[in-house]
Structures are given as C-alpha cells and as structure tokens.
Amino acid sequence: MTNNIVVIDTATPETLLKHTCNYHGSAFGWKQTPGFRSIKEHGIKNLYLAGHWGDMGGGVLAAAYSGAKAAGEILAKEGIQIGI
Numbered sequence: 461m462t463n464n465i466v467v468i469d470t471a472t473p474e475t476l477l478k479h480t481c482n483y484h485g486s487a488f489g490w491k492q493t494p495g496f497r498s499i500k501e502h503g504i505k506n507l508y509l510a511g512h513w514g515d516m517g518g519g520v521l522a523a524a525y526s527g528a529k530a531a532g533e534i535l536a537k538e539g540i541q542i543g544i
Contacts, residue, residue, distance in 0.1 A: 488518025508534060 469475060473485025482489075489512030499514050508530040512518050515526035532542050 489513045492516065492518065 471487070473487075475485070476482055476487055477485035499509050502509065509515070510527040510530040511523040512526075515522070515529070517523075517526070535542055
C-alpha cells in the first residue's frame with residue numbers, strides 16, 4: 461500500500477524560505493493587518509521600498525502598484541506629475 465503514495469511539496473513556507481530567503485518563508489511580506497501603513501521612513505536617503513515588504517498587499521498586482529506609487533514619488537520630487 462505505501463508504494464502507491466505520492467508526496468508533492470509545493471510552495472510551503474519552507475520552500476519559499478529556501479528559494480527566496482523571505483522572513484519565515486513569507487509569501488506576502490509583513491502580516492496583512494488593517495491599519496498597516498507603507499514603510500516610508502527607514503533612514504536611507506533616496507531609497508524607496510516597493511512590493512509586498514514595503515507596502516500593503518500581496519500578489520503581483522499589489523507589488524506592481526506599489527512600484528508605480530514609488531516611481532510616482534520619485535518623479536514628483538523631480539517635478540514630474542503622473543496620475544497614480
């Protein structure tokens with residue numbers, strides 16, 4: 461009977477930790493809680509954080525939007541306004 465058992469390990473926290481070194485194998489960054497504010501103040505001049513570690517939300521769309529917002533902030537510093 462045990463010869464017929466197939467074990468498949470996909471996208472567990474251990475797998476993510478091994479391949480990404482994300483904290484505790486996190487797939488979506490910091491704990492997603494109401495009231496979370498994006499990380500703006502970190503002490504490094506001209507460093508902008510984007511993605512699921514720097515802003516609220518997990519997944520590709522949230523990470524892309526976070527990057528667009530960071531780009532908008534950089535452009536705004538240069539006097540260029542975009543509609544984000």
